[in-house]
Amino acid sequence: MSMFGGGFGGPGGGPGTGPIGGMGGVGAGRRDRQQSGTPFAGIPPELAAGVARLESSEPAEAAPRDQFRQQPDPRKLTLWSLLANRPAVLTTAAIAVLVEALLLQAGPLLVQIGIDHGIVARNVPVLVAAAVAFVAAVGFTAVASGVRIRQSGRLAAYATRDLRVRVFSHLQRLSLDFYTREKAGVTMTRMTSDVEALQQLLQDGFAQFLIQGLTMIVVTAVLVHYDAELAAITLLLVLPPLAGLSIWFRNAADQGYNRQRDAIAALFSHLSESLYGVRVITAHNQRRRSVVAHREVVGAYRDANDHTGRINAVYGPGSSVIGLLGLAALLGIGGRKVLHGELTIGELTAFVLYLNAFFQPVQQLVQLYTNYQQARAALGKLRGLLGTAAGVPEKVDALELPPASGGIELREVFFGYEPDRPVLRDVTLRIAPGETIACVGPTGAGKSTLAKLVARLYDPDRGAVLIDGHDLREVTLDSLHRQVGVVPQEPFLFAGTLRDNIAFARPDASDDEVGTAVDAVGLRDLVDRSPDGLDTILHERGQSVSSGERQLIALARVFVAAPRVVVLDEATSSLDLRSELRVEAAVQQLLEGRTAILVAHRLSTARRADRVIVVDDGGILEAGTHDELITAGGRYAAMYSTWESHATHG
Ligand SMILES: Nc1ncnc2c1ncn2[C@@H]1O[C@H](COP(=O)(O)OP(=O)(O)OP(=O)(O)O)[C@@H](O)[C@H]1O
Numbered sequence: 001m002s003m004f005g006g007g008f009g010g011p012g013g014g015p016g017t018g019p020i021g022g023m024g025g026v027g028a029g030r031r032d033r034q035q036s037g038t039p040f041a042g043i044p045p046e047l048a049a050g051v052a053r054l055e056s057s058e059p060a061e062a063a064p065r066d067q068f069r070q071q072p073d074p075r076k077l078t079l080w081s082l083l084a085n086r087p088a089v090l091t092t093a094a095i096a097v098l099v100e101a102l103l104l105q106a107g108p109l110l111v112q113i114g115i116d117h118g119i120v121a122r123n124v125p126v127l128v129a130a131a132v133a134f135v136a137a138v139g140f141t142a143v144a145s146g147v148r149i150r151q152s153g154r155l156a157a158y159a160t161r162d163l164r165v166r167v168f169s170h171l172q173r174l175s176l177d178f179y180t181r182e183k184a185g186v187t188m189t190r191m192t193s194d195v196e197a198l199q200q201l202l203q204d205g206f207a208q209f210l211i212q213g214l215t216m217i218v219v220t221a222v223l224v225h226y227d228a229e230l231a232a233i234t235l236l237l238v239l240p241p242l243a244g245l246s247i248w249f250r251n252a253a254d255q256g257y258n259r260q261r262d263a264i265a266a267l268f269s270h271l272s273e274s275l276y277g278v279r280v281i282t283a284h285n286q287r288r289r290s291v292v293a294h295r296e297v298v299g300a301y302r303d304a305n306d307h308t309g310r311i312n313a314v315y316g317p318g319s320s321v322i323g324l325l326g327l328a329a330l331l332g333i334g335g336r337k338v339l340h341g342e343l344t345i346g347e348l349t350a351f352v353l354y355l356n357a358f359f360q361p362v363q364q365l366v367q368l369y370t371n372y373q374q375a376r377a378a379l380g381k382l383r384g385l386l387g388t389a390a391g392v393p394e395k396v397d398a399l400e401l402p403p404a405s406g407g408i409e410l411r412e413v414f415f416g417y418e419p420d421r422p423v424l425r426d427v428t429l430r431i432a433p434g435e436t437i438a439c440v441g442p443t444g445a446g447k448s449t450l451a452k453l454v455a456r457l458y459d460p461d462r463g464a465v466l467i468d469g470h471d472l473r474e475v476t477l478d479s480l481h482r483q484v485g486v487v488p489q490e491p492f493l494f495a496g497t498l499r500d501n502i503a504f505a506r507p508d509a510s511d512d513e514v515g516t517a518v519d520a521v522g523l524r525d526l527v528d529r530s531p532d533g534l535d536t537i538l539h540e541r542g543q544s545v546s547s548g549e550r551q552l553i554a555l556a557r558v559f560v561a562a563p564r565v566v567v568l569d570e571a572t573s574s575l576d577l578r579s580e581l582r583v584e585a586a587v588q589q590l591l592e593g594r595t596a597i598l599v600a601h602r603l604s605t606a607r608r609a610d611r612v613i614v615v616d617d618g619g620i621l622e623a624g625t626h627d628e629l630i631t632a633g634g635r636y637a638a639m640y641s642t643w644e645s646h647a648t649h650g
Pocket residue numbers: 001002180417418423441442443444445446447448449450599
């Protein structure tokens with residue numbers, strides 16, 4: 001099986017090497033075209049002055065703030081932690097919220113003053129003053145509201161950006177076991193839909209929550225001030241049923257929104273798998289089945305939405321009815337008080353307006369609560385993801401692996417992907433610096449697994465893997481990956497230029513270094529044939545180059561990285577004889593002077609290795625040079641004679 005499931009690039013291109021998609025290619029491309037002197041290369045002279053002007057006015061690019069660290073971020077992910085990162089923006093937004101909430105309450109007060117002291121008292125200046133004050137309050141409210149929306153928008157944008165970077169960094173930290181276990185679509189959902197659910201709440205939700213909450217407090221105080229008895233009766237009538245309904249909603253929504261999150265993740269998973277596998281689906285005539293399966297996951301998502309919709313249909317109108325009944329009660333009780341002269345008509349009007357102002361927030365809070373529940377479910381999922389520990393963690397006190405001479409040792413290694421299914425049992429193997437070892441054996445025997453352990457893509461369950469006497473678990477992953485290069489069975493190319501792909505592990509590699517790698521692995525032909533040479537854009541996953549060329553690019557990538565140890569999982573896909581020979585020659589070049597572990601699917605590769613090991617039944621059955629094993633007449637000799645007769649007759 002593939003060492004990386006086609007998921008990762010070459011060595012050292014592990015965590016934190018940054019994106020590649022065309023990055024750096026622009027500048028590099030321009031530099032090269034200018035040098036090449038071809039027609040249309042570089043910036044036309046008549047535009048040069050304009051470009052220089054434009055460049056000088058561009059702000060200098062700040063150094064990236066986010067550094068990748070192998071150790072996970074210990075901070076717990078909470079809504080507050082997302083907001084607290086930008087105290088200045090948060091404070092401005094909070095002040096704007098406060099001002100807006102207070103100004104909003106001026107309206108009913110001014111109406112009451114206008115009625116009681118202006119209209120009823122026939123005092124025109126007071127009436128005019130109340131009206132003017134009303135207009136001013138509206139103006140200030142608009143300004144405060146503008147500031148609040150702008151600042152809370154910024155806050156949400158920053159917070160979700162931070163969250164996305166944090167989750168992505170964590171994804172980079174996780175090991176192969178996570179990616180085998182977790183569907184790509186589910187992880188995508190965490191980064192898209194879940195983060196967006198949070199964004200919605202952060203953008204408007206919190207500010208609204210504060211405004212509405214403050215409004216309710218202010219209004220309650222004002223109501224008590226106007227008529228404590230009336231306020232108490234009305235609030236007692238309203239609050240208990242509202243609280244009961246909210247508790248019910250919280251419990252029901254918790255389940256509902258979790259179900260919704262799971263359903264959307266399943267939907268994304270199926271979508272991404274179907275898109276990646278579209279060729280196989282079409283070739284095997286399984287489009288109908290694919291559509292039926294998609295209808296099922298979409299159906300499950302619809303059911304989840306339907307469920308939350310039903311809950312909302314009870315909670316929304318339910319809380320509204322409670323509020324309106326409260327108003328009706330107020331009209332009856334308050335009206336009686338006016339008739340008995342205990343309350344002025346202006347006060348009752350203000351009371352009704354304030355109570356309305358009390359219930360409007362309730363309505364808004366209902367909506368916000370829905371958002372909050374959604375965001376809470378999303379946060380739970382994201383927290384789960386951030387809480388996933390890396391399968392191959394780096395020790396806090398891990399040491400830099402010093403420049404290795406490349407001696408490798410597997411010491412009594414036991415390993416299984418699942419606890420009850422051991423793949424390797426008590427494997428001991430020593431590889432001398434500079435030696436090339438070929439692993440052969442039947443399919444599924446554990447050859448790739450052995451190679452993965454040497455690259456520390458997994459840790460052994462028992463025993464140890466050492467380089468130059470250093471246990472791999474004791475050294476930093478960064479220093480290890482710099483010195484152990486991996487060529488996966490199915491090379492993965494990124495959308496970007498050829499140069500970007502070749503220099504992936506060392507983006508700072510010079511043109512000369514890239515050129516040397518190109519020549520060494522025999523890619524010169526491809527580079528010369530490509531329209532823009534090294535600046536030719538490759539399509540996603542390298543679909544625009546042949547499988548042999550992909551292998552050569554993967555080899556060139558490791559060549560540029562220049563690790564001490566190479567772990568190479570030979571591709572099983574067969575190439576035509578010419579390409580095969582080119583790849584073989586490239587491998588020879590790459591292995592020159594390096595320690596190497598080859599997972600050899602072709603015995604021609606094994607023949608050229610310094611030593612061959614036969615892996616089967618969870619261990620190493622035979623080990624020795626090709627000639628020794630042939631002479632011994634054991635398992636390898638049998639495999640070799642079968643292969644040879646196929647090679648000559650086939
Ligand atoms: N991620 C995984 N999770 C669970 N089991 C796995 C995983 N990867 C491999 N296996 C199992 O471990 C065993 C050894 O797999 P491995 O890939 O090492 O075989 P291999 O000898 O390299 O085979 P091939 O020649 O086909 O590449 C197989 O039985 C395989 O099914």
